[in-house]
Amino acid sequence: MAKEGAEKADETEQMIEKEGGKEAGEGSGSLRAGDTKEMRAVLLSGFGGLNKLRVSKKVMPEPQEGELKIRVKACGLNFIDLMVRQGNIDNPPKTPLVPGFECSGIIEALGDSVAGFEIGDRVMAFVNYNAWAEVVCTPVEFVYKIPDDMSFSEAAAFPMNFVTAYMMLFEVANLREGMSVLVHSAGGGVGQAVAQLCSTIPGVTVFGTASSFKHEAIKDSVTHLFDRNADYVQEVKRISAEGVDIVLDCLCGENTGKGLSLLKPLGTYILYGSSNMVTGETKSFFSFAKSWWQVEKVNPIKLYEENKVIAGFSLLNLLFKQGRSGLIKGIMDKLITLYNEKKIKPLVDSLWALEEMSRTIQVFAESEYTSVADLGRSELSSDLNEYSGTHFSTACSTLFKGLQSI
Numbered sequence: 001m002a003k004e005g006a007e008k009a010d011e012t013e014q015m016i017e018k019e020g021g022k023e024a025g026e027g028s029g030s031l032r033a034g035d036t037k038e039m040r041a042v043l044l045s046g047f048g049g050l051n052k053l054r055v056s057k058k059v060m061p062e063p064q065e066g067e068l069k070i071r072v073k074a075c076g077l078n079f080i081d082l083m084v085r086q087g088n089i090d091n092p093p094k095t096p097l098v099p100g101f102e103c104s105g106i107i108e109a110l111g112d113s114v115a116g117f118e119i120g121d122r123v124m125a126f127v128n129y130n131a132w133a134e135v136v137c138t139p140v141e142f143v144y145k146i147p148d149d150m151s152f153s154e155a156a157a158f159p160m161n162f163v164t165a166y167m168m169l170f171e172v173a174n175l176r177e178g179m180s181v182l183v184h185s186a187g188g189g190v191g192q193a194v195a196q197l198c199s200t201i202p203g204v205t206v207f208g209t210a211s212s213f214k215h216e217a218i219k220d221s222v223t224h225l226f227d228r229n230a231d232y233v234q235e236v237k238r239i240s241a242e243g244v245d246i247v248l249d250c251l252c253g254e255n256t257g258k259g260l261s262l263l264k265p266l267g268t269y270i271l272y273g274s275s276n277m278v279t280g281e282t283k284s285f286f287s288f289a290k291s292w293w294q295v296e297k298v299n300p301i302k303l304y305e306e307n308k309v310i311a312g313f314s315l316l317n318l319l320f321k322q323g324r325s326g327l328i329k330g331i332m333d334k335l336i337t338l339y340n341e342k343k344i345k346p347l348v349d350s351l352w353a354l355e356e357m358s359r360t361i362q363v364f365a366e367s368e369y370t371s372v373a374d375l376g377r378s379e380l381s382s383d384l385n386e387y388s389g390t391h392f393s394t395a396c397s398t399l400f401k402g403l404q405s406i
């Protein structure tokens with residue numbers, strides 16, 4: 001399975017790059033206002049299991065005022081997409097819908113009043129749903145030019161993971177020289193972005209939890225790695241009796257109390273996910289209730305006495321509900337500078353065709369929980385052959401390949 005995926009990924013990556021240049025010039029010329037064209041997209045017909053996803057034809061969108069039309073070359077599959085599929089998110093939109101929050105591609109048309117971009121520009125973008133399609137339209141404030149040496153596949157794995165990591169470390173927690181950070185799911189897309197960004201600041205110690213089989217692959221990026229099932233509170237305290245300066249918690253449930261207990265005075269705990277609520281193919285009310293019940297009830301007076309900070313972070317809300325695209329644009333500029341200085345690099349594990357969507361997700365769904373861990377494994381390296389013989393599946397930082405071939 002992994003080998004098959006690896007071969008296809010190579011082929012498709014070449015295809016993406018080759019087709020990229022060609023389509024940049026072609027697309028715009030053939031499009032006129034009033035044209036109704038079709039495109040393919042992955043459609044989620046209702047919340048639930050894998051059978052709710054299929055590739056379908058849809059009317060191709062045209063850019064409205066202030067929007068850019070992007071011919072998608074690659075799009076990211078993040079953990080949040082898994083939660084969307086299950087309906088495991090706050091205020092889920094109505095189905096049917098096209099999932100996906102980030103993509104890369106080539107600008108094919110400009111809406112009125114758009115400045116700073118031209119047809120043919122290589123870009124990466126946030127999209128408020130609809131990224132898993134051949135063409136997307138999104139407001140110009142969510143679009144960023146891709147550095148020359150960044151591939152489309154890297155670009156589709158870049159914005160969500162790195163902006164989330166950067167915002168939490170530098171804007172919310174104020175990471176500085178010599179501090180220590182605990183991050184869960186350290187082998188995942190955000191986890192690896194956190195580790196890379198921490199390495200840009202001298203003397204930062206990173207504690208991470210991840211499934212043991214990933215440790216070999218990520219050991220160089222994380223100072224102290226613990227198995228996800230280990231008693232990490234004891235392990236951290238054994239190494240650093242005072243605890244850590246920053247806890248990044250994407251698990252929630254019982255980990256909230258554990259994270260708070262590990263904070264040094266003036267330390268910051270940030271909740272940014274609730275992975276513990278995901279336990280199977282469909283939404284589980286039991287997992288939701290259990291996670292909710294286990295969250296430590298925090299007394300603000302205790303926080304003041306102990307000098308601790310609790311924060312929450314949601315990039316999608318910041319972007320799409322709270323109007324902070326200007327702030328995120330500034331962060332993207334900083335991240336692109338770090339990329340150009342070769343201090344950070346998005347990790348792409350695998351590329352899959354759009355129509356392979358259901359099959360690839362099926363692979364990990366079949367073995368339920370552990371299979372999702374396998375997803376993480378597939379994220380860790382762009383060398384797919386490294387994982388031959390294991391289930392090789394899509395996950396965060398994983399891109400759909402070959403959209404032009406569907």
Ligand SMILES: NC(=O)c1ccc[n+]([C@@H]2O[C@H](COP(=O)([O-])OP(=O)(O)OC[C@H]3O[C@@H](n4cnc5c(N)ncnc54)[C@H](OP(=O)(O)O)[C@@H]3O)[C@@H](O)[C@H]2O)c1
Nearest residue numbers: 079185188189190210211250272273275314315372376396
């Ligand atoms: N708030 C925001 O703005 C924001 C933005 C992006 C992501 N996130 C959150 O950050 C977390 C990581 O996202 P990602 O996209 O980086 O994930 P990812 O790359 O898909 O990594 C997923 C990893 O999470 C671990 N995990 C922990 N609990 C799990 C569960 N119940 N089911 C499956 N896997 C589980 C597994 O690693 P191990 O087995 O090694 O533990 C898995 O490989 C998610 O909770 C996501 O919702 C939040």
